[in-house]
Amino acid sequence: MKISDILSKNKVNLSFEVFPPKSDVALGAVLDTVRDIADLKPAFCSVTYGANGGTSGNTVKIASYIENELNVCALAHLTCVLSSKEDIDEKLQKLKEHNIDNILALRGDIIDEEAFKNKKDLIHSSELMSYIKDNYDFCIGGACYPEGHLESKSKDEDVEYLKLKQDLGADFLTTQMFFDNNIFYNFMYKLRNKNVNIPIIPGIMPVTNVTQLKRIKQLSGAQIPPKFLSIADKFKDDVPAMKQAGIIYACNQIIDLISNGINHIHVYTMNDSDIAKRISDNLSYILEK
Ligand code: FAD
Helix, strand or coil: CCHHHHHHCCCCEEEEEECCCCCHHHHHHHHHHHHHHHCCCCCCEEECCCCCCCCHHHHHHHHHHHHHHCCCCEEEEEECCCCCHHHHHHHHHHHHHCCCCEEEEECCCCCCHHHHHCCCCCCCHHHHHHHHHHHCCCEEEEEECCCCCCCCCCHHHHHHHHHHHHHHCCCEEEECCCCCHHHHHHHHHHHHHCCCCCCEECEECCCCCCHHHHHHHHHHCCCCCHHHHHHHHHHCCCHHHHHHHHHHHHHHHHHHHHHCCCCEEEEECCCCHHHHHHHHHHCCCCCCC
16 A cells, blocks of 8 residues: 555554664564554554665565565665665565555665765665656655754755655655654745645654663754753653653654644654554554554
């Protein structure tokens, strides 16, 4: 099933993200996680693509398990930063063979500057989207950044490139995590003002331990509001309390989004199905299955 069809139903629901293990040894544990997540009847479940492409086989295996064994719609992430068109064709054909209908098309982080400089095509995610749209029948998602992408010259320029993603094939965009909903609402205003009209799915990250905070700042540049810093300061040495506080903070963000007319929210689970379950349980009377 295509995610664009799910989103067009406008039901209040959640989707969840998992990431593939670095080695095959841990694959079973991730399959257990997605099985638990499938019991929550999410709208879809996404599987990330390892930054160096090394885990791409596991992305397909996990997405295929979700789609074909668990009967939950799967979204497979795919990056082009290290890939030629031939590599991308091989991966897309494999995904099609496994009945995957949805791709989150990304550039990926630049790890090897020199190789990236010499790249002839598929430089930006919009080129990957255009290539997929012209040659395959996938529903295509892309990434967007309410606080700007770390490489962006300006937020306005970022929005121009998001318009390009829409024009070249994106059916929806999922946001980078954010912790202050006002940042998301301002971003939505800018997008709609520039005629970016495709669905924008907010991505919510329940921060359940304090070591995550430093990494989040480094990797995403997301601002951590003083309110959440106080929570982290209060509960940093009490593992269960910190986890509960992080889940409640995420639920508050989700309820605020829903009450402001956003029907679909994507949750970054960090492969912890307990987080997904506790969020779903908290919202059990609100979510529409
Ligand atoms: P692009 O859309 O290509 O944008 C990258 C930068 O280039 C931006 O600054 C943009 O403004 C600029 N730009 C875009 N188009 C143009 C253009 N035509 N000309 C000039 N500049 C342009 N990474 C992974 O490795 N695996 C994953 O599974 C993964 N999943 C993600 C899921 C989500 C929801 C998000 C938000 C991010 C994810 N990432 C993942 C991280 C992502 O790969 C990085 O943020 C990467 O640096 C940018 O990817 P992109 O697709 O946004 O790139």
